[in-house]
Amino acid sequence: MARGVTIDHVSFGYGSGPVLDDVGLEIEPGEFFAFLGPSGSGKTTLLRLIAGFGRPSSGRILIGGRDVTSLPPWSRNVGMVFQSYALWPHMSVARNVAFGLERRKFSRAEIARKVRAALDLVGLGPLADRRPAQLSGGQQQRVALARTLVIEPDVLLLDEPLSNLDAKLRVEMRAELKQLQGKLGITAVYVTHDQEEANTTADRMAVIDSGRIQQIGRPVDLYDRPANRFVATFLGTVNLIDGRIESGRFFADGADGLVLEGIDGAAGPACLSIRPQDVTLGAASAGVAATVAAHEFLGGIIRYRLRAGAHDVVVDVPHRRSAEAYAVGTDVGLILDPRNVTVLR
Amino acid sequence: MARDLIAGVQPRPHDPAMTVDAAAPGSGTSLAARFGASPAQIAALALVALFLIAFLIVPILRVIAVAFTGPDGGFSLVHFGDFFRTGLLREAFWNSIYVGVMTVALASLIAVPLAAIVARYRFRGAAFVHTLGVVPLVMPPFVGAVAMQLIWGRNGAINLLLLDWFGFRIPFMDGLNGVIFVEALHYFPFILLNLSASLANIDSAMEESAQNLGAHGFTLFSRIVFPLALPGYVAGAALVFVKVFDDLATPLLLNVTNMLAPQAYLKITSVGISDPMGYVISVIMILCSVGAMALAGLTLRGRDFATQQRGGGGLSRRPLGRAGTIAAACFVIATLLIVLSPHVGIFLLSIATVWSFAVLPDGYTLAHYATIMREAGPLIGNTVMYCGLAGLIDVVLGATLAYVVLRTRLPGRKLIEQVAMSAVAIPGLVLGIGLLRTYFDVKLPNGEALATFWLMLVIAYAVRRLPYALTAASAALQQLHVSLEEAAENLGAGKLRVLVRIVVPLMTGGLVAGFVTSFATAAVELSATLILVARSADAPLAYGIYVYMQSAAGRGPGAALGVVAVVVVAVATFLAYRFAERERGLKSREVF
Numbered sequence: 001m002a003r004g005v006t007i008d009h010v011s012f013g014y015g016s017g018p019v020l021d022d023v024g025l026e027i028e029p030g031e032f033f034a035f036l037g038p039s040g041s042g043k044t045t046l047l048r049l050i051a052g053f054g055r056p057s058s059g060r061i062l063i064g065g066r067d068v069t070s071l072p073p074w075s076r077n078v079g080m081v082f083q084s085y086a087l088w089p090h091m092s093v094a095r096n097v098a099f100g101l102e103r104r105k106f107s108r109a110e111i112a113r114k115v116r117a118a119l120d121l122v123g124l125g126p127l128a129d130r131r132p133a134q135l136s137g138g139q140q141q142r143v144a145l146a147r148t149l150v151i152e153p154d155v156l157l158l159d160e161p162l163s164n165l166d167a168k169l170r171v172e173m174r175a176e177l178k179q180l181q182g183k184l185g186i187t188a189v190y191v192t193h194d195q196e197e198a199n200t201t202a203d204r205m206a207v208i209d210s211g212r213i214q215q216i217g218r219p220v221d222l223y224d225r226p227a228n229r230f231v232a233t234f235l236g237t238v239n240l241i242d243g244r245i246e247s248g249r250f251f252a253d254g255a256d257g258l259v260l261e262g263i264d265g266a267a268g269p270a271c272l273s274i275r276p277q278d279v280t281l282g283a284a285s286a287g288v289a290a291t292v293a294a295h296e297f298l299g300g301i302i303r304y305r306l307r308a309g310a311h312d313v314v315v316d317v318p319h320r321r322s323a324e325a326y327a328v329g330t331d332v333g334l335i336l337d338p339r340n341v342t343v344l345r
Numbered sequence: 346m347a348r349d350l351i352a353g354v355q356p357r358p359h360d361p362a363m364t365v366d367a368a369a370p371g372s373g374t375s376l377a378a379r380f381g382a383s384p385a386q387i388a389a390l391a392l393v394a395l396f397l398i399a400f401l402i403v404p405i406l407r408v409i410a411v412a413f414t415g416p417d418g419g420f421s422l423v424h425f426g427d428f429f430r431t432g433l434l435r436e437a438f439w440n441s442i443y444v445g446v447m448t449v450a451l452a453s454l455i456a457v458p459l460a461a462i463v464a465r466y467r468f469r470g471a472a473f474v475h476t477l478g479v480v481p482l483v484m485p486p487f488v489g490a491v492a493m494q495l496i497w498g499r500n501g502a503i504n505l506l507l508l509d510w511f512g513f514r515i516p517f518m519d520g521l522n523g524v525i526f527v528e529a530l531h532y533f534p535f536i537l538l539n540l541s542a543s544l545a546n547i548d549s550a551m552e553e554s555a556q557n558l559g560a561h562g563f564t565l566f567s568r569i570v571f572p573l574a575l576p577g578y579v580a581g582a583a584l585v586f587v588k589v590f591d592d593l594a595t596p597l598l599l600n601v602t603n604m605l606a607p608q609a610y611l612k613i614t615s616v617g618i619s620d621p622m623g624y625v626i627s628v629i630m631i632l633c634s635v636g637a638m639a640l641a642g643l644t645l646r647g648r649d650f651a652t653q654q655r656g657g658g659g660l661s662r663r664p665l666g667r668a669g670t671i672a673a674a675c676f677v678i679a680t681l682l683i684v685l686s687p688h689v690g691i692f693l694l695s696i697a698t699v700w701s702f703a704v705l706p707d708g709y710t711l712a713h714y715a716t717i718m719r720e721a722g723p724l725i726g727n728t729v730m731y732c733g734l735a736g737l738i739d740v741v742l743g744a745t746l747a748y749v750v751l752r753t754r755l756p757g758r759k760l761i762e763q764v765a766m767s768a769v770a771i772p773g774l775v776l777g778i779g780l781l782r783t784y785f786d787v788k789l790p791n792g793e794a795l796a797t798f799w800l801m802l803v804i805a806y807a808v809r810r811l812p813y814a815l816t817a818a819s820a821a822l823q824q825l826h827v828s829l830e831e832a833a834e835n836l837g838a839g840k841l842r843v844l845v846r847i848v849v850p851l852m853t854g855g856l857v858a859g860f861v862t863s864f865a866t867a868a869v870e871l872s873a874t875l876i877l878v879a880r881s882a883d884a885p886l887a888y889g890i891y892v893y894m895q896s897a898a899g900r901g902p903g904a905a906l907g908v909v910a911v912v913v914v915a916v917a918t919f920l921a922y923r924f925a926e927r928e929r930g931l932k933s934r935e936v937f
Contacts, residue, residue, distance in 0.1 A: 051557055073556040080557045086550035090572045099568070100558030151558060 002029040002187045003064030003154040005050060010059030012045060013211075019045050021211040023059070027155075027189060032181050034190045034202035038234070042211040047157050047191045051080045063154055074103075079153030083160045085144040087132035093119070093143050094128040100151040118150035119143075121180070138169045145177075149184070156181070156188040162197065174201050195235050199223070207231050223275075225342055232273040232344065237303075239274040239313050245343070254310040258288065262338035271344040276303065276316035278340035281326065287333035292326045308334060383840055390749045390758060393742050397764050400804050404779025405631070405771060411782065412624040424625045434608060434622070438629065440521060441605040445586045445637075447525045452533035452585050455680055457578070460537055462673050464544035466665045470677045477677070478534045478541070481684055483915040485869035485887070486531040487594035488907040489687025491894050493527050494518055494599070495700055496690045502704040523599045528589045530684055535588070536581035543577025544570075576645050583641035584769075587634050591772035594871040594891055605630055606774050610875060618782055627775040634770045688911065694904035713901035721906055723882065724889040728868050728913075731799070731885055735806035736814070736864040740856050742807070743814030747822045748848070762815070769812045773805070777876030780805055797879035805877055806867035813866065814859035821855020822848075857924045865917035869910055886910050 005027040012020040020042045027033045035043035048054055050061060052073035060069045068076050079100075087096050094115050101111045119125045122142035132140055141161060148156060161177070162170045178201045181188045192198050198205045199219040207214040207222060207230070215227040226232035229240060243252040245265045250272060252258035263272070281304065290308035301316045302325050313334065319325075326332060415421025428434050463474045496502045497517040504514040517526050547570065555569045593606040602611065605626050612623035665673060695713055697706030746765060750758045768776075784796035795801065825848065833843045849856075871887045878884050884892070886906060893903030
């Protein structure tokens, strides 16, 4: 049964400085929602508050419209998958999965049936009698998932669930996770510091830093239209250029007289956020004059570091075997479509 | 020299795959190449093996052989038949088992709540509990036994008060009760420390995931916390049982002779070293000791969980309510008072003129300290010399063995390590009997038997304490990443230079801790001592305390000596602790 989650003006803090500062957000029923932020941002703390590990110093948490702020963890019916999996080493896989059902007073036959179904769901049916220590990391991860899903929680909480897996498995598991969530139609909240993970799995996400929500939205919207410098830099490489807007033109700070035409926005100081792939390199005569200072071969793309007056600009160009890279020292022109520029204040 | 040079350029031995490659046929199949060890390392391992064979394996085999040798010199079970036909010995056997089990039970009653309080709750008295975990260990049980009689005995302080106020007594110290009570008060820290360590290793996510799935309160404890902490409890309980089984002096001082250790001692000392019954009892003691360890191992098989996953750090502590705090404080204070009673008792006894049939001594004096100032010099001197030498032997052997086990692939190194560790399960009394029997016929140039030469005490202590030093050395070496040695070799340092400049300096803390632990525990060892001391001039402090305590007139000086011993052990334990702590601090900064 999918239920939404409401975080209503939640603050949390011990000692010096709050860990979470007046956080508010709404997670829709059946939505896959990610908390994305650097370590220490408070994203895991927020997830733990939803699970009931810790109480907000102010504010409320509602699950399916019901205020659970003062409920202990064991009365909330939210399932949490821990970063370390937290499989109990003294119980078999099946006993681990059955644990939550035993607490819920199902008949023995019912428990056996549900455990089998849950293990089949994650493809581990044959390993029911193993001990957790006998499983690989990926298998342990699936057991942790089965153990949580089997209780049919209102909300599925995932705390960096893929961080202990190797890179290849991580990509597989995140697709599987997304597919499973869609199939079950369950509300999922996913904590990660990896933007790629958030981008690929989440319907919407909240970027969190220093205990505050920086921006909420669809991954592509956050990438294309960051609300501030933090979101712009956290979600990939970006050129940030400070200056001021006057009647549709942007004048960069500094004595070099870098001017961009066609920038809409209220007059006054502004910062432009430009993704490296949104700039095109052309002949020296076209666009803004720049010189190649360095280039890196990254596989699919070549990343140029260009000098435009007093400014450094990073530009990504798709790499093709047939095209030669611009040599260091070459004069080029930077061509920019104003539609691809975000104005930050 | 040339060979050393060759060994120096071999791949490092810690990586089995690399070393196997190095031993490929044709690449010079010297021992060094085959096992990734230099001749010096092989010689060092051989030396350790020789020591263990001569002073642990042979003496124990000798004891077993004598026990199974019939009157006609062949193999026979006749002595074991005699053992079980003799009422007194049968009784002694069951008494020893009973005392061991009951001591574990009583020690658990003290230790388990203490460990639970500290691990689960935010409790300001936690520091007190940590003190509780150490205080009993600085005084061996036999030292406090007599003082315990005066406090808890039939005519002791507590019962006199009870009789006065309520008209009844409680038989705390009557017969076997006394042994159980004294031993439990002394040995419960083994359970407390092991259980606490186990609890501290449980990842808090283990508990949180259970809560998340709907468990709390007793279910959470019985299904998750207790099973995960069980290994620590069982290890502690087995250790307590073995220690109690081995303790000879406490029952003797409490006038309890119908137990196995006192019976073996009395047979050997009164009938003589040729009486087979002493050996039969010894074999049975070994069986019980090893059996208890094996049972513990069996219980824990497959339970050797590494719950210390990433993000561990122990259970989350929760606040205790007002009532809970009061209850916990009462329990801790009451336990502290009881646990301190032998210490208080021995101190009072050491400054008492007369203390008999009275709640407190009749008067106070420093005369006993004056007495021991006059008489105890040689006792203390002997203890310092014996235990210092034993500690030194242990550190050298322990560090050598640890190095060979962790840094080479020499065959048999694991076996030798296990033999060294098995000394934990061999009762001191049995080792003493074995050494006595084995080396009685080996004469020194002056005609004296090697068995009765004071050096035998040093050897007995060294064998008995080697496991401590070995554990300390292994721990120190394990924290020392092999890359530190490789870096030095890479910069051109030879094996010996690496050992002297890099390995030993970085292991110093662990080695010192190992030395001090060996020293402090050997200083109060009495089971092997009672068997091996041949004349009073050779006697160490523990023996002196025992002899003084046996006579009513000697109790005062005996107690004063006991206080001296407690101070020595306490200071040594403190130093060991400080060294270990300092080392841990250094390590965490230096490496990783």
